[in-house]
Amino acid sequence: MRKSLVVGNWKMNGTLASAEALALGVAAGLSSSSADVAVCAPYVFLPRLHEILKDTKLALGAQNIADKESGAFTGEISATMLSEMGCKYALVGHSERRTYYGDSNASVAARFCQAQSKGIVPILCIGETLEQREQDQTFAVIDEQLQAVIDLAGIAAFAGAVIAYEPVWAIGTGRTATDDQAQEVHYYIRQYLASKDQSIADNMQILYGGSAKPDNAKGLFAMPDIDGGLIGGASLDADSFLQICRSV
Ligand SMILES: O=C[C@H](O)COP(=O)(O)O
Structure with missing residues (x-):
C-alpha cells in the first residue's frame, strides 16, 4: 500500500514573514491529514523554516538542487547545503526550470543523483506541453524524461x-x-517503470x-495510480492546501 504525499510548491512567492505564517498555519492543521505533507519553499526561507518546523509533521523541500557537488558554480545551491537546511525533498526538472532555465534531461538526471547522494528524496517532475499532447507525443516525452534518469541513476x-x-x-x-x-x-508511467x-x-x-x-x-x-499532488497556487493559502491534504 503506497502512502499518499502532498507537496506544496510555493515557487517565487511570499516574504519571510508570510512564509513563516503559512508554514505554521499548515503545520497546525496537519493532525487531520493521513498523507505525508511537505512544502518546497524558496531557498532563502529554508533556514528559518527549518527552525520553526523542527517539531512538526510538515517536511521541508527545495524547488531545485545543483547538478554538481560543489565548486565554482555561481548562484547554485548544493545537496550538502540543502541537507544542512533540513530538506527531506528536492524538486528536480520542474517544468518551469525546463522551460525558462533550460534544464535538460541530462542535467535533471544529474540533479536527481546529487539529491540522493546526500539523502534527499528527489521529486522528479515530468510531463508534456500542450503542443506535444496535441501531436500525440505525450508518452514519447515521458519515456525520454524517465529514461534519461534511469540511464544515469x-x-x-x-x-x-x-x-x-x-x-x-x-x-x-x-x-x-x-x-x-x-x-x-x-498508469503509463507506472507501466514504464514496471517494464524495468x-x-x-x-x-x-x-x-x-x-x-x-x-x-x-x-x-x-x-x-x-495517483498517490497525491504537487500543488502550486493552491498551496499559498493554508486553508486551501490543508483541504487538499485532507482529500487523500
Ligand atoms: O509545482 C506545481 C505545479 O507546477 C502546479 O502548479 P499549479 O497548481 O499552480 O498549477
Whole structure:
C-alpha cells in the first residue's frame, strides 16, 4: 500500500514573514491529514523554516538542487547545503526550470543523483506541453524524461524517489487534466517503470501537479495510480492546501 504525499510548491512567492505564517498555519492543521505533507519553499526561507518546523509533521523541500557537488558554480545551491537546511525533498526538472532555465534531461538526471547522494528524496517532475499532447507525443516525452534518469541513476535509485506528473498545459492555467486524463498518464508511467522493475513500480509514489485545487483534488486522488499532488497556487493559502491534504 503506497502512502499518499502532498507537496506544496510555493515557487517565487511570499516574504519571510508570510512564509513563516503559512508554514505554521499548515503545520497546525496537519493532525487531520493521513498523507505525508511537505512544502518546497524558496531557498532563502529554508533556514528559518527549518527552525520553526523542527517539531512538526510538515517536511521541508527545495524547488531545485545543483547538478554538481560543489565548486565554482555561481548562484547554485548544493545537496550538502540543502541537507544542512533540513530538506527531506528536492524538486528536480520542474517544468518551469525546463522551460525558462533550460534544464535538460541530462542535467535533471544529474540533479536527481546529487539529491540522493546526500539523502534527499528527489521529486522528479515530468510531463508534456500542450503542443506535444496535441501531436500525440505525450508518452514519447515521458519515456525520454524517465529514461534519461534511469540511464544515469539506474532503476534501483527510483526506490528512493518520487515522481510528479505535470501536464505543462495545466500548470497555473486553471485548466486541469480530467481525472481520466491524469490517470491514463500515471498508469503509463507506472507501466514504464514496471517494464524495468515491478516492485519499484508498485511502490512508486506518483503525484499529480497541474492546477489541483480543493474542489478537484478528491476526484484526482481517488484514481488508482495517483498517490497525491504537487500543488502550486493552491498551496499559498493554508486553508486551501490543508483541504487538499485532507482529500487523500
Ligand atoms: O509545482 C506545481 C505545479 O507546477 C502546479 O502548479 P499549479 O497548481 O499552480 O498549477
